[in-house]
Amino acid sequence: MKSVERWHSDRMQQEITLVRWGHDGVPVLALPTAGGDAEEVERHKLVGVLGDLIEAGHIRLYSCDSVAGRAMMHGDGDVAYRCWLLNQFQQAVAHEVVPAIQSDSGHQLVTVAGSSIGAFNAVALISRYPHLFRLAIAMSGTFDIQRFIGGYTDDLYYATPRRFLPGMNGSRLELLRQRFVMLASGTGAWEDIEESWKMADVLGARGIPNRVDNWGPAYEHEWPTWWAMLPQYLREFLQVG
Numbered sequence: 001m002k003s004v005e006r007w008h009s010d011r012m013q014q015e016i017t018l019v020r021w022g023h024d025g026v027p028v029l030a031l032p033t034a035g036g037d038a039e040e041v042e043r044h045k046l047v048g049v050l051g052d053l054i055e056a057g058h059i060r061l062y063s064c065d066s067v068a069g070r071a072m073m074h075g076d077g078d079v080a081y082r083c084w085l086l087n088q089f090q091q092a093v094a095h096e097v098v099p100a101i102q103s104d105s106g107h108q109l110v111t112v113a114g115s116s117i118g119a120f121n122a123v124a125l126i127s128r129y130p131h132l133f134r135l136a137i138a139m140s141g142t143f144d145i146q147r148f149i150g151g152y153t154d155d156l157y158y159a160t161p162r163r164f165l166p167g168m169n170g171s172r173l174e175l176l177r178q179r180f181v182m183l184a185s186g187t188g189a190w191e192d193i194e195e196s197w198k199m200a201d202v203l204g205a206r207g208i209p210n211r212v213d214n215w216g217p218a219y220e221h222e223w224p225t226w227w228a229m230l231p232q233y234l235r236e237f238l239q240v241g
Contacts (some may be wrong), residue, residue: 001020001021001022003019004017004018004020005020005100006018007096009067011091011092012088012092014067016064016065016067016092017038017039017064017065018038018062018100018101019038019039019042020061020062020104021054021060021061022059022060022061023057023060024057025054025057025059025060026111026240027059027101027104027110028059028061028062028110028113028238029097029098029101029111029112029113030230031113031114031118031121032063032064032114032118033066033116034066034070034116034117034148035066035073035074036065036069036070036118037065037066037070038064038065039063040066042063044223046223046226046230047061049230050230050231050234053234053235058238059234060105064093066117066118066121067085067089068085068090069117069118069121072086072145072148075150079149079150080151080155082149083149083151083152083153083156084153084155086145087158087159090124090125090128094132098110098132108132109132109134110132111133111136111137111234111237111238112125112126112133112137113136113137113138113233113234114138114139115138115140115226116139116140116141116142117142117145118139119138119140119142119143120138120142120145122136122137122138123138123183126181127168127176127208128158128161128164130172130178130179133179134179134180135179136181137184137229137234138181138182138183138196138199139184139225140184140186140221140225141183141185141195141196142195143162143199145159161202162198162202165206166205166206173208176206176208177207177208177209179208179209180209180210181209181210182210182211182233182237183196183199183212184215184229184233185215185219186214186216186218186219186221186225188218188220188221189220190221190222191219191220191225193212196212200212
C-alpha cells in the first residue's frame, strides 16, 4: 500500500512531499541522498529490497523530499540561504513530517535512516530531537557538510551534530544517551569511513551509544551497498522479520 501526501511548509517556504509504503509496523523514515525526492528510495529499489518487511507488516516505510540537499546540489541562493534551509528542513521534519508519521502509524518514536547526505540528516535529527527518534541508521555518511554548502553561518552550527554536540547538556543529552546511532560504511570507491569514525568520536565523547561497522572494500558509495545494509540493521535493531 502506497500513499502520497503533499503540503506547503511555512518553515521552508515551499512544498514538501511525504510518501508511505506499507500498512502496519514500526515507522521508518528513510531520508534521500543529497538531491533526492520522496520517491527516490523506490526508484532505486530500496523499497523493493525491504518488501518482505513491508508486506509482512513489520515496518511502515516513509520518505520525504530532500529539500535542503537539493538546494546544496543546485547551488540555490547564497551561503546564508543554504544554511538557513538546512536548519529549516530539519525543523520541518521534526515539526511537520514526524507528526504526520505519528498520526498515521500510531507510534510516537520513529527510526530514521539515510545514506550519504541522508546519513548526515539522520544523525542530526536524532541528536536534535531525541524525543522523536529511537534509532538512527547512518550509511556511508558525510558529516562535514560545510564543504557542500560553501560557507558557514549560525544556522549551520545548529544543523550539524559535529558542531553542536560538544556543547550539549541537560535533559536533551540525557535522553539522547538512551538512543542509538548506527554508523556503517564500506571502504570501496567514493566511501570515506573516516567520516563515520570522526562522528563516532563526537558521539562517544558525549556518552551517546553508537557503533561503527566497516563493510570493507567490496562496498562502494552506491545503492547496492545500502540495499545490503538497511535490511540487516532493521532486523537487528527492531527485531523484526
